[in-house]
Amino acid sequence: MFPFDLVQRLYTIAFPPTASKNEDAIRIGLLGASKIAPVAVVNPAKSHPDVIVAAVAARDFDRAKKYAQDYGIPIVHSSYQAMLDDPSIDAIYVALPNGLHYEWTLRAIRAGKHVLLEKPSCSNAIEAKKLFTHPLVTASNAPVLLEAFHYQFHPGWQTFLSEIRASPGAIQAVHALFHVPPGIINPGDIRFQYSLGGGCMMDVGTYPLSMVRQIVGRDKFLEPVEVKYRVHQPRKDGIVDEPQIDEATEAQYRVSDGAIDVRISGDFMTKGGLSSILPTSWSRRLPSPQWPKATVTLAPVRVDAVSSSSPGSSEQSTSSGHFVQRTLIMWNPLIPTFYHRIDIVDQHTLREGERVTQSWTETEYKTAYNWPVGDPRAAVYRDWWTTYRCQLEEFVNRIKGRQGSGVWVDGVESVAQMETIDRTYEKAGLQPRPTSNVAI
Numbered sequence: 001m002f003p004f005d006l007v008q009r010l011y012t013i014a015f016p017p018t019a020s021k022n023e024d025a026i027r028i029g030l031l032g033a034s035k036i037a038p039v040a041v042v043n044p045a046k047s048h049p050d051v052i053v054a055a056v057a058a059r060d061f062d063r064a065k066k067y068a069q070d071y072g073i074p075i076v077h078s079s080y081q082a083m084l085d086d087p088s089i090d091a092i093y094v095a096l097p098n099g100l101h102y103e104w105t106l107r108a109i110r111a112g113k114h115v116l117l118e119k120p121s122c123s124n125a126i127e128a129k130k131l132f133t134h135p136l137v138t139a140s141n142a143p144v145l146l147e148a149f150h151y152q153f154h155p156g157w158q159t160f161l162s163e164i165r166a167s168p169g170a171i172q173a174v175h176a177l178f179h180v181p182p183g184i185i186n187p188g189d190i191r192f193q194y195s196l197g198g199g200c201m202m203d204v205g206t207y208p209l210s211m212v213r214q215i216v217g218r219d220k221f222l223e224p225v226e227v228k229y230r231v232h233q234p235r236k237d238g239i240v241d242e243p244q245i246d247e248a249t250e251a252q253y254r255v256s257d258g259a260i261d262v263r264i265s266g267d268f269m270t271k272g273g274l275s276s277i278l279p280t281s282w283s284r285r286l287p288s289p290q291w292p293k294a295t296v297t298l299a300p301v302r303v304d305a306v307s308s309s310s311p312g313s314s315e316q317s318t319s320s321g322h323f324v325q326r327t328l329i330m331w332n333p334l335i336p337t338f339y340h341r342i343d344i345v346d347q348h349t350l351r352e353g354e355r356v357t358q359s360w361t362e363t364e365y366k367t368a369y370n371w372p373v374g375d376p377r378a379a380v381y382r383d384w385w386t387t388y389r390c391q392l393e394e395f396v397n398r399i400k401g402r403q404g405s406g407v408w409v410d411g412v413e414s415v416a417q418m419e420t421i422d423r424t425y426e427k428a429g430l431q432p433r434p435t436s437n438v439a440i
């Protein structure tokens with residue numbers, strides 16, 4: 001069947017309806033002529049009546065001019081500071097290398113600008129604590145500061161969380177991954193430079209980490225118990241130029257108050273494609289593309305007669321009855337508008353003591369391009385809105401003091417996320433990324 005919905009969504013994302021701008025629209029300035037800004041801000045802003053992408057600043061003026069021409073941005077600044085000094089700018093999008101996030105976000109806040117700050121918020125937890133607890137950030141009339149964990153703002157991810165919360169059984173295991181194939185990230189990229197705050201855990205690894213933290217509860221302390229990484233080694237002569245740069249990381253965590261098995265995996269260059277049909281020596285050269293995903297396994301619960309056992313207790317394995325163990329999977333929470341799916345898989349077993357007499361599986365598949373029917377948020381959101389468009393909606397709502405969808409990434413969460421990244425690096429035997437020595 002021809003996927004009309006998909007084509008329609010993709011067409012509307014590429015050519016969004018252009019909103020006429022309100023008089024008090026927020027004028028955003030882009031700090032850096034970055035690769036991500038067109039996708040994360042410039043395009044989403046087109047359909048938002050309260051956002052104008054008004055300026056771009058780059059270290060190289062000619063590059064900034066070209067970028068401004070390409071994306072129809074009226075003002076060009078030849079330095080980041082010139083952007084912050086521009087009184088016509090209300091908000092700044094910080095999409096600089098991670099190692100510059102702290103410095104330029106604090107400078108922007110000091111200049112009275114709201115900030116949409118790319119993930120990860122800072123180079124490490126020291127910076128994140130300084131930033132998010134800074135009096136200029138915590139003051140009641142402080143500018144709005146948001147770490148751009150865009151996927152959280154999409155109804156698809158929120159529906160997944162709601163399904164988990166509404167499901168029977170305590171959480172037993174949470175696994176999340178984000179792997180990208182070789183060739184996506186270029187050799188000289190900022191992600192491969194320690195001094196700029198690079199590394200897999202800082203980049204593709206932040207998403208699965210953020211996802212598992214959302215699922216187990218952001219107040220839970222994740223203690224890394226085992227962390228494995230692959231060092232980035234682009235040279236054939238065996239010399240590792242950036243020994244602190246993890247090209248791929250796998251981490252297992254213990255959760256503060258429970259026995260949940262938490263694992264994450266990130267990879268900048270995932271290989272091993274067609275491993276089931278090709279010899280290993282061939283397969284390990286091939287990319288192995290896969291959707292980012294999060295998987296949650298719940299404890300079995302008894303669903304027939306009244307049981308004295310509590311969900312997840314060991315008594316269940318020996319008692320008789322009808323048990324159901326649920327697994328929930330979210331495929332592709334990062335680009336859900338293109339494709340996503342929520343699988344709700346119920347594994348049924350009938351037991352007589354330790355003997356399983358019958359077992360079967362029932363699976364329900366869901367998608368959520370918008371909030372549920374009847375939810376007032378569904379009348380505001382659109383099915384074609386990308387995670388970035390949803391994020392921009394909420395950033396503006398916060399600045400304008402509007403109610404919004406209720407989804408937000410606050411400073412407490414951003415600091416806890418950075419602390420967990422630091423702990424993960426330390427457990428791996430690597431250094432957290434360097435702290436900025438710029439005095440602001």
Ligand SMILES: NC(=O)C1=CN([C@@H]2O[C@H](COP(=O)(O)OP(=O)(O)OC[C@H]3O[C@@H](n4cnc5c(N)ncnc54)[C@H](OP(=O)(O)O)[C@@H]3O)[C@@H](O)[C@H]2O)C=CC1
Pocket residue numbers: 031032033034035036037040057058059060063094095096097098100118119120148150190196203
């Ligand atoms: N939310 C998301 O989906 C994504 C988020 N990101 C995040 O956005 C940020 C930027 O990523 P991306 O757009 O890929 O990055 P780019 O490689 O495009 O770099 C961003 C900007 O950094 C500036 N820059 C400043 N100092 C340096 C330096 N020493 N070396 C290189 N560049 C420098 C450049 O600005 P200038 O123009 O002034 O030269 C460049 O335009 C990162 O924090 C990343 O994690 C990235 C991709 C996706």
Ligand SMILES: O=C1OC[C@@H](O)[C@H](O)[C@H]1O
Pocket residue numbers: 180185203204334
């Ligand atoms: O969404 C993303 O995909 C690719 C990454 O390298 C990038 O930084 C990340 O945000």
